[in-house]
Amino acid sequence: MxxxxxxxxxxxxxxxxxxxxxxxxxxxxxxxxxxxxxxxxxxxxxxxxxxxxxxxxxxxxxxxxxxxxxxxxxxxxxxxxxxxxxxxxxxxxxxxxxxxxxxxxxxxxxxxxxxxxxxxxxxxxxxxxxxxxxxxxxxxxxxxxxxxxxxxxxHHTVSGVPVNQPQHVEDIDLDLFQMNAHEAIAMMRDDKLDKVVLSRKRKITMQQPINAQSFVQQALNNDEVSYFALIESGEQTFITKTPEQLVAVQDGVLQTNAIAGTIGKDVHNAASILLNDDKNLYEHNIVVRSIQADLAPFTENIQFNNEPDILENQYVYHLYTPIKAKLNRGGLLEVTESLHPTPALGGFPKQAAMTFLQQANEGRGLYGAPLGYVDLNDAGEFIVAIRSMIIDDNTAILYAGCGIVKSSVVESEVHETEIKFKPMLEMLGVI
Incomplete structure (x- = not known):
């Protein structure tokens, strides 16, 4: 020992x-x-x-x-x-x-x-x-x-992790997700909301207590361009494998990005379709405009390209716009609070979307939340903890979300969240 x-x-x-x-x-x-x-x-x-x-x-x-x-x-x-x-x-x-x-x-x-x-x-x-x-x-x-x-x-040799098998898989509150989506679309048709991001949960019960050791090894061996973060608190462990940075500050220079708009890689010519899809481009533009507004009180000389790039992950493509600015007031934690949640995780207009989410009864916890580090020089980085799960003994609750806009089809949004569950399901060995 x-x-x-x-x-x-x-x-x-x-x-x-x-x-x-x-x-x-x-x-x-x-x-x-x-x-x-x-x-x-x-x-x-x-x-x-x-x-x-x-x-x-x-x-x-x-x-x-x-x-x-x-x-x-x-x-x-x-x-x-x-x-x-x-x-x-x-x-x-x-x-x-x-x-x-x-x-x-x-x-x-x-x-x-x-x-x-x-x-x-x-x-x-x-x-x-x-x-x-x-x-x-x-x-x-x-x-x-x-x-x-x-x-x-x-010279330490990592001990083996016992094979663990799923015992029970259960969607939690899928009916609530669909009801919230229909209600949000109705509000958008009445011009009361432009976008809201909803989330859903899936509960996986394994035969034995879940050992996070195997997840760490997977993260190190996987070539996917994603952050990996794990934090324990007593008997619970939160894990995220996310592509999304919220904000980073180094030597007074702030970097963030807009990531919104998603398509599964199983679609033929998926990247090209995404770059020309009005629904996803509209959703992405909302995020860029919101980040600009949130950064304005803290920064100057905000820089970004007018057209989004493609961010590739294991199962999906995202629309992606890097953003840079000079931080001239406030600290990293204050900026983090101001940026969170971007419309990529909350919605737009921001306050109207948050009011909707307060009534949606999702209980997100650390899902979609800022997670990261800061030092005494006020340098550091915070990510957006999507593609995540909370582990307690032999149970994992997985989280995934999607952006709802006026043109959304609820069944398609359910399919999108199914794709977004995959990184965590893969870690658990369920797929």
């Missing part, structure tokens, strides 16, 4: 005293780290970007910053206060320590996410990070034999 018992000590949320950073002479392997620290299950997280050039793995909870509502300013203030007197040693800077977590989609009740707060962030005891092949380890108030730990990790 790994010698990591010290990571179980529950420290109160007081100020951090000591941060030590060490260079690693081997690549960060998230599957190895998760397996080695399997006895710390419930206090681990992973974030891997699209091209796998950035990996972040947190082990143990040195501090959690949580709130019963969505409060980005509170989270930022607490983070800075906890680190305000910390002593740093190492080859990097104190800014290399990341605060990881997210905000739930909205403040509505989400019973399927009972282990997560509306604002839920973690400062780990151990943070492994790899940037463009350069790996490091940060220890936060931990006295650990680093030489021994690095040697053991470097």
């Amino acid at each position: 790994p010698d990591n018992q010290g990571l179980y000590r529950n420290l109160s949320i007081n100020k951090i005293e000591k941060i030590e950073q060490f260079d690693l002479d081997f690549s960060v392997d998230a599957a190895v780290i998760m397996d080695y620290f399997k006895n710390v299950k419930g206090e681990r997280y992973i974030f891997i970007n699209k091209d796998k050039s950035f990996k972040l793995i947190g082990i143990g909870h040195r501090a959690t910053i949580t709130h019963a509502s969505i409060q980005p300013v509170y989270v930022e203030t607490q983070f800075k206060e906890i680190l305000s007197t910390a002593q740093y040693t190492g080859n990097g800077t104190i800014g290399d320590l990341k605060l990881f977590g997210g905000f739930q989609f909205d403040n509505n009740d989400s019973p399927n996410f009972h282990a997560f707060h509306k604002s839920h962030f973690v400062i780990p005891k151990l943070q492994f990070m790899e940037v463009d092949g350069k790996a490091s380890l940060i220890c936060v108030d931990q006295d650990i034999d680093i030489t021994h730990l690095m040697h053991t990790l470097h």
Whole structure:
């Protein structure tokens, strides 16, 4: 058994005293780290970007910053206060320590996410990070034999994951999804709404408790251009494999993108059809215009192309427009709150769509929510947690959504969500 018992000590949320950073002479392997620290299950997280050039793995909870509502300013203030007197040693800077977590989609009740707060962030005891092949380890108030730990990790063999089989598959509230879609279309025909994004759920019960270890290995081996993120909170684990970035900030430059408009790759000439489809182009343009408006109070010199590109994923194509701007006021967490949800996950007009969703009784929790990291330099990245599932013991609840506009056909939207379930079903071994 790994010698990591010290990571179980529950420290109160007081100020951090000591941060030590060490260079690693081997690549960060998230599957190895998760397996080695399997006895710390419930206090681990992973974030891997699209091209796998950035990996972040947190082990143990040195501090959690949580709130019963969505409060980005509170989270930022607490983070800075906890680190305000910390002593740093190492080859990097104190800014290399990341605060990881997210905000739930909205403040509505989400019973399927009972282990997560509306604002839920973690400062780990151990943070492994790899940037463009350069790996490091940060220890936060931990006295650990680093030489021994690095040697053991470097030679650790991942244990096998037992074969697990589905026992029961159940669509949850499909009738509610269809009813909400018909109601939304009727409102659009009365010009009360331009677009709303609805979601649906599927419950998968497996024969044995679900081990996320296999999902991590799949994410590392898969060439699909998607983010992978995993966060544990006690007995629950949330996983997303998403193509969608919400916002990133580095050296005062903000990057985001509009992703809206989808077609299955099983359609002949799918990419060409999508680029010329009025319904999807209209839906995409709504997202671009909304992001412009949300960024205006925080940025200047917003740049984007007038025509969308194609973003390819394993099962679908999306319309895609990168957006860049200079951040001149506010912080990353404030901008995240302002952008969320884009019309790609909420709707347009934004307030009217959110009012509709408040009454739709979907209980999204972290589905479609901002998930990511920020540092003391206000740099970081948040993704939109679509293509996701929440795991509790042997049960996984999968989430998928689709944009409803006036020309939508409800049966087609149901089919679109079926396609979007596939990445999570594949992870579970159901397909």
